[in-house]
Amino acid sequence: MLRISLQQAAMESPHTFAQQVVSNADHWTLEFTWPRMSHGDAEITQAWIDSLRGQLGTFLYQPRLAYGSDLTGRTLALPAYSYGSLVTMGGWAANAASSLYLGQYCQIGTRLHRVVSAPANANTSGQCTVELAPQIRSLQPAGTPINFQTPKGTFRLVSGDSVAYTLDVDRQPSFPSIQAKEAL
Structure with a gap:
């Protein structure tokens, strides 16, 4: 899921209830879940995730x-x-x-x-x-x-924690959802 996150604030007058909204910035956020894959594809995907080194690396998303x-x-x-x-x-x-x-x-x-x-x-x-x-x-x-x-845009992982696959009940590789945000 690709969506835009907004940096905003709304202030309201306690006397008139008039509102003022300030928008400072916005950027893309991305969350995706891997489809079911073979063990070989899971190893390649795991190597790609490891190559990002958490939040240090970036990747292109189209x-x-x-x-x-x-x-x-x-x-x-x-x-x-x-x-x-x-x-x-x-x-x-x-x-x-x-x-x-x-x-x-x-x-x-x-x-x-x-x-x-x-x-x-x-x-x-x-x-x-x-x-x-x-x-x-x-x-x-x-x-x-x-x-x-x-x-396409340039993204980086939100977390520096390592992401790894596990085996589901059918003994097929399963990755958790991955979250990323636009690398600015």
């Missing part, structure tokens, strides 16, 4: 895509600023269909993002202003490529 994307040649038309969620993408013909859909994944730099708002068509300059989650973490200059076909 989410399963419900729909394939044929978008190529898209770049940032304007710089994308830290802690902003709106980006201006370029590479479309004037007024062309954007082919963007809600929930679509993309990669900008080394960071994985999800489209949460997008126009149906590009503007007359061949650009689309798109809202992404999580927020942009560091300045990305204009011209940065946007990967819609094979987007």
